[in-house]
Amino acid sequence: xxxxxxxxxxxxxxxxxxxxxxxxxxxxxxxxxxxxxxxxxxxxxxxxxxxxxxxxxxxxxxxxxxxxxxxxxxxxxxxxxxxxxxxxxxxxxxxxxxxxxxxxxxxxxxxxxxxxxxxxxxxxxxxxxxxxxxxxxxxxxxxxxxxxxxxxxxxxxxxxxxxxxxxxxxxxxxxxxxxxxxxxxxxxxxxxxxxxxxxxxxxxxxxxxxxxxxxxxxxxxxxxxxxxxxxxxxxxxxxxxxxxxxxxxxxxxxxxxxxxxxxxxxxxxx
DNA sequence: CGCTACCTGGGT
DNA sequence: ACCCAGGTAGCG
Numbered sequence: 001x002x003x004x005x006x007x008x009x010x011x012x013x014x015x016x017x018x019x020x021x022x023x024x025x026x027x028x029x030x031x032x033x034x035x036x037x038x039x040x041x042x043x044x045x046x047x048x049x050x051x052x053x054x055x056x057x058x059x060x061x062x063x064x065x066x067x068x069x070x071x072x073x074x075x076x077x078x079x080x081x082x083x084x085x086x087x088x089x090x091x092x093x094x095x096x097x098x099x100x101x102x103x104x105x106x107x108x109x110x111x112x113x114x115x116x117x118x119x120x121x122x123x124x125x126x127x128x129x130x131x132x133x134x135x136x137x138x139x140x141x142x143x144x145x146x147x148x149x150x151x152x153x154x155x156x157x158x159x160x161x162x163x164x165x166x167x168x169x170x171x172x173x174x175x176x177x178x179x180x181x182x183x184x185x186x187x188x189x190x191x192x193x194x195x196x197x198x199x200x201x202x203x204x205x206x207x208x209x210x211x212x213x214x215x216x217x218x219x220x221x222x223x224x225x226x227x228x229x230x231x232x233x234x235x236x237x238x239x240x241x242x243x244x245x246x247x248x249x250x251x252x253x254x255x256x257x258x259x260x261x262x263x264x265x266x267x268x269x270x
Numbered sequence: 271c272g273c274t275a276c277c278t279g280g281g282t
Numbered sequence: 283a284c285c286c287a288g289g290t291a292g293c294g
Contacts, residue, residue, distance in 0.1 A: 076289050174288045
C-alpha cells in the first residue's frame with residue numbers, strides 16, 4: 001500500500017497540517033511498533049516538543065522535532081498516518097498516538113502491525129536506520145540516466161530486484177517498478193548491468209514519470225485527512241495478469257522475481 | 271544472493 | 283479454509 005507516492009503525499013500533508021504544532025504527549029498502544037528507544041522511554045521524548053519539519057528519505061518519513069530529535073516512521077506494507085480529533089476512539093489497528101495541540105491526534109495505524117517508529121538525535125537515527133547507505137532519490141532533480149547507470153552497472157541480479165533495493169535506488173516499490181519497466185519497454189528479468197545507454201535513458205524517464213504521476217493523483221490510498229487518492233491500483237501492468245497490454249493487447253504475464261510478484265508484457269518488454 | 275519471518279484483513 | 287499482500291531485516 002505504501003510506496004513512495006503514498007508516503008510523499010503524507011509528508012506533504014504533514015507539512016501543511018502538523019509542522020509547527022506542539023506535541024502534548026505520545027501513547028504507545030503496541031510496544032513492538034517502537035524500534036528505539038525502548039517503548040517505555042519513547043513517550044518521554046515527546047514532552048515539550050513541537051514538530052519542526054517533515055521530509056522523506058526512501059520510504060522513511062522523517063520529522064525533526066524541536067530540541068534536536070528526529071522522529072522516523074516507516075509504514076512498511078499497510079501502515080498509514082491519520083490526523084483525527086483526540087476524542088475519537090482509537091481503531092483496533094492503532095499502534096501509536098501522538099496527541100497534538102488543538103484537540104487533534106496524529107495516529108500511526110497498521111492492520112498488519114509491521115509499521116515502525118523510532119526517535120533519536122538525527123545522527124544516531126541515521127546511523128541506526130542506515131539512512132546513509134540508501135541510494136540516490138529517484139525524485140531528486142539530480143537523478144538522471146548517468147546516476148541510474150552508475151547504480152545498476154555494478155550490481156548483479158535481476159533488474160527488477162535491483163530496482164527494489166533501496167540501497168541501489170531509493171524510491172521504487174513493487175508496483176512502481178513494474179509500471180516503470182513497462183513504460184520503458186524493458187524485461188524485468190534482464191540483468192541489471194546489461195542495459196544500453198538508450199534503455200537507461202528510457203528507464204530513468206519512466207521512473208520519474210510513474211512516481212510524479214502517482215503523486216499528482218495523490219497516491220492510491222487515503223491521505224492524512226482520510227481523503228482517497230485518485231491513482232489507480234493497477235495502471236499498465238501491475239495486478240493486471242491476463243488482461244491486455246495497453247500498448248499491444250498481449251496478455252500481461254505474471255511471475256515471481258526475487259520472491260516478489262512481477263507483472264509485464266511478454267511481447268513489448270525485452 | 272535467495273529465502274524466511276513478521277501478522278491480520280480481505281479476496282478466492 | 284485457505285491463501286496472499288505494494289517492505290524490510292536477518293539468516294545461511
